[in-house]
Amino acid sequence: MIPLALIVLGLPFLAFVLLGMAAPIRRNGRGAAIVSIAAVGGSLAAAVRLWLVPLGATVVRRWEWIPADDGPLVTVGLYVDPIGQAMLVLVTLVAFLVQVYSWAYLDGEPRPSLGRYYTYQSLFAFSMLGLVLAPNFVQMLIFWELVGFCSYLLIGFWYDRPAAARAAVKAFWATRLGDVGFVIGIVLLWRAAGTFDFVALFDAAAAHRLPAGLSLTMFLIYLGAAGKSAQFPLHVWLPDAMEGPTPVSALIHAATMVAAGVFMVTRAFPLFALTPEVLVLIAWVGALTALVAATMACVENDIKRVLAYSTVSQLGYMMAAAGAAAPRAAFSHLLTHGLFKALLFLAAGAVIHAVGTNDIREMGRLFRALPQTGAVFLVGALALSGVWPLSGFFSKEAVLTAVWDARLGLPFAMLVLTTFLTAAYMFRVVFLAFFGDRGPGGHPYDAPAIMAIPLWILAILTVALGARGALGDDAAHHAPSWLTGLSLGLAGAGIGLALVTYQWKLVSPAALSRALGPFDTMARRRYGLDAAYEALYRGIVLGLSRLIGWVDRYLVDGVVNVLSAWTLRAGDQLRRIQTGQAQDYVYGVALGLLLLVIASRVWR
Amino acid sequence: MTLETVGFWGLAVVLLASSLAVVLARNLFHSVLYLAMALVATGGVFLLLDAAFLFGVQLLLYAGGVVTIVVFAIMLTEQLVGERIRQTSRRLAPGGVVAVGVFVGVLVSLGRVSLPTARPPFPGNQTAALGEALVTRYVVALELLAILFVATLLGALYFARPDD
Amino acid sequence: MGLHAYLLLAAAVFTTGLFGVLTRRNAVGILLGVELMLNAVNINFVAFARYNAEIAGLVFALFTIAITVAEVAIGLAIVIAIFRVRQTVDADHLDLLKG
Numbered sequence: 001m002i003p004l005a006l007i008v009l010g011l012p013f014l015a016f017v018l019l020g021m022a023a024p025i026r027r028n029g030r031g032a033a034i035v036s037i038a039a040v041g042g043s044l045a046a047a048v049r050l051w052l053v054p055l056g057a058t059v060v061r062r063w064e065w066i067p068a069d070d071g072p073l074v075t076v077g078l079y080v081d082p083i084g085q086a087m088l089v090l091v092t093l094v095a096f097l098v099q100v101y102s103w104a105y106l107d108g109e110p111r112p113s114l115g116r117y118y119t120y121q122s123l124f125a126f127s128m129l130g131l132v133l134a135p136n137f138v139q140m141l142i143f144w145e146l147v148g149f150c151s152y153l154l155i156g157f158w159y160d161r162p163a164a165a166r167a168a169v170k171a172f173w174a175t176r177l178g179d180v181g182f183v184i185g186i187v188l189l190w191r192a193a194g195t196f197d198f199v200a201l202f203d204a205a206a207a208h209r210l211p212a213g214l215s216l217t218m219f220l221i222y223l224g225a226a227g228k229s230a231q232f233p234l235h236v237w238l239p240d241a242m243e244g245p246t247p248v249s250a251l252i253h254a255a256t257m258v259a260a261g262v263f264m265v266t267r268a269f270p271l272f273a274l275t276p277e278v279l280v281l282i283a284w285v286g287a288l289t290a291l292v293a294a295t296m297a298c299v300e301n302d303i304k305r306v307l308a309y310s311t312v313s314q315l316g317y318m319m320a321a322a323g324a325a326a327p328r329a330a331f332s333h334l335l336t337h338g339l340f341k342a343l344l345f346l347a348a349g350a351v352i353h354a355v356g357t358n359d360i361r362e363m364g365r366l367f368r369a370l371p372q373t374g375a376v377f378l379v380g381a382l383a384l385s386g387v388w389p390l391s392g393f394f395s396k397e398a399v400l401t402a403v404w405d406a407r408l409g410l411p412f413a414m415l416v417l418t419t420f421l422t423a424a425y426m427f428r429v430v431f432l433a434f435f436g437d438r439g440p441g442g443h444p445y446d447a448p449a450i451m452a453i454p455l456w457i458l459a460i461l462t463v464a465l466g467a468r469g470a471l472g473d474d475a476a477h478h479a480p481s482w483l484t485g486l487s488l489g490l491a492g493a494g495i496g497l498a499l500v501t502y503q504w505k506l507v508s509p510a511a512l513s514r515a516l517g518p519f520d521t522m523a524r525r526r527y528g529l530d531a532a533y534e535a536l537y538r539g540i541v542l543g544l545s546r547l548i549g550w551v552d553r554y555l556v557d558g559v560v561n562v563l564s565a566w567t568l569r570a571g572d573q574l575r576r577i578q579t580g581q582a583q584d585y586v587y588g589v590a591l592g593l594l595l596l597v598i599a600s601r602v603w604r
Numbered sequence: 605m606t607l608e609t610v611g612f613w614g615l616a617v618v619l620l621a622s623s624l625a626v627v628l629a630r631n632l633f634h635s636v637l638y639l640a641m642a643l644v645a646t647g648g649v650f651l652l653l654d655a656a657f658l659f660g661v662q663l664l665l666y667a668g669g670v671v672t673i674v675v676f677a678i679m680l681t682e683q684l685v686g687e688r689i690r691q692t693s694r695r696l697a698p699g700g701v702v703a704v705g706v707f708v709g710v711l712v713s714l715g716r717v718s719l720p721t722a723r724p725p726f727p728g729n730q731t732a733a734l735g736e737a738l739v740t741r742y743v744v745a746l747e748l749l750a751i752l753f754v755a756t757l758l759g760a761l762y763f764a765r766p767d768d
Numbered sequence: 769m770g771l772h773a774y775l776l777l778a779a780a781v782f783t784t785g786l787f788g789v790l791t792r793r794n795a796v797g798i799l800l801g802v803e804l805m806l807n808a809v810n811i812n813f814v815a816f817a818r819y820n821a822e823i824a825g826l827v828f829a830l831f832t833i834a835i836t837v838a839e840v841a842i843g844l845a846i847v848i849a850i851f852r853v854r855q856t857v858d859a860d861h862l863d864l865l866k867g
Contacts, residue, residue: 578865578866579863580862580864580866581865582859582862583789584695586789586790587695587699587702587790590703594702594705594706594709597705598705601709601712608769609769612773616777619781620777623804624784626788626801626804627784627787627800627804632794632797635797635800636800639800639803642781642804642807646807646810646811649774649777649814650810653815653818655814655829657826658810658826658829658830658833661833665833665834665837666807666833669837670836670840673841677796677844677848678796680851681796681847681848681857682857695790695791696791699787699791700791702786702790703783703784703786703787706782706783706786710775710776710782714779719770719772719775719819720820721770721771724819725821733823734823734830737827738830742824742827749834752835752838753834756838759842760841760842763845763846763848763849764845
């Protein structure tokens, strides 16, 4: 068990080290790609093998890292439990497919750049896997930050584009904001519980040995997840992160990194269960995020940004389920969403690769030119909208059931409305891009095999997971029948609205946006969040830094400068003793002699 | 009133007066002459202390040689016909204070110590004893002194070189 | 007379010589002060030699006289050399050591 986990973690790490240090391999882009893909492929194989082993209880293996008096303060190690097994497969699978896809997607990239890309990909795979396998909060935090760093590197991959560089920095600081809370929360938890280790913490939580009043601590820990999983209002970085290459968006900002927040909440759920008030907050924020992001997706014209807002919205779903004390539902939605969102992104990438633009207003009738891509995109869109019998339907239903069962009225209403909006905006994209009567100029060509195969694999998995759900596999599948009807009905209504507006052109989009007046304006203005952050930054951060700069220049430096000025002046004054006239020196000797005589007298 | 006491007081007065004259005279030439008088008085003190040999050496070397050299130096460094160098210094007051202070210090130190007042017997033939001590106990110092003189001679030769 | 009398006499001469070293402006004048100081020291040595019946004092005094002679010779040679270069023996103007 543990050796397999070690292989899963170790292969991408070795690939990264090899690519990082051996510049010739890295500069030969294709060679680097082969190394990286082979490593993550090996990881995938090991992860699948690991997943096939039925796991009774958690398996942990630790190595001491920071020693302390009674027992090591911090350990590093591997922690394997059922959700970990599933997550490992998801991460390695999506990473593998994305890396293979990138081989063709980035074929226009110069070779050293490509090598750099695959080095970062290997590092990311290693970081994400380390996060999943972490047995304690400290290791998780380390890999958490490492994942954030990889995100920065990959978003800003085309670093000569100012927008990409800005987006990378924005992603970094937005998640950093959450991470501040995360770190403080971890330390507070350690103060309360005396350990960072998950096994110890969960045992203590189960045996009610943890002190009360952990609300603040768990809220702070949640903040880290809020930043990483783009909860409102820390979601602002995710749409901008689309400046990175599309495969990166598929991997990091759909399936894996952003899911890390949800994963952490799910993993640490025994601790969150102790603070129901924090859970309620999580649910509310999740539902709000889902709704707000869905409204913003409705007014976006960049296909990747639509998908980005969609990701934010679905992350809100997952968090809402976790907040409704149903971590299983949250995790199942994480898995299904990871697959079909990656599918959607990769398909969008194929479209962009073929058409050369991200703007859906410049697309149309692509189904004819790109039938494969169109087909898989449709599968993804249906899954996202929650249409039976695809995987998305079952996981979304589980989420809604959980929120309803937890008696969270308004969040439930928000999530229900979001279901409608999700179907609407998704099929808006479908109709505008793939159907319609005007096509783009040029000759769009369908995806080459290397790009198509990952798409098909993901589509097949989406359908397969759905089939498993449909065949009544899940024991906890007891949604009230009216709920099933409601969610399907809303999905249908959303698709219908999109059809009517964008395909049959019976309703004009302009009239629709006028009718929804204030909401439309707010959504287009992104609810003023970016402006708010900017104002806060200018006001607080810059103001504080100016103040501190003043203190540094005038007080700290001032002290040093004053000392040095005095020293110089003292030196100048003292130098006058050296008159150069020997008589003065003799005078000094005589004076000294006199003083010595006096001193010897006085010092009896 | 022994002869020694009278002699001591007389010589003391002469010595002190001429010393003061050396440092206070305006004319440097006069200073040198007063120095010669002080050196001779010192020789007299040596005589009072039964150091006949040293008295001779003092007169020969000091009063004779040193004074001559200093006179030469003055003549070479001063325009005899012309202005004399002003001797007033800016360190008169502090210098005076320090000097008086040192004297007072020595005075006080002497006051606390008991010193012999009677003269013990001394070797009769002092010169022979001196010579013997020089070549037996202090022979190393003597040799070193010789080396010093060689060095001095070389230095003097160097300074006396013509400028070419 | 007692040892202390001679010692006091020597101290007085020494002090006078010190005063001369400190206050004279002419370089030769300074050397004259040095002569006085050395002289006083000699008186000390001989006095101690007599009153402690030690020949070492006389030996020391002899050495001192010899060395003083050498020192005067060289010192005045230097003064003359300075005079040749700088056309002055005013100690206040000889400040090459100024820092």
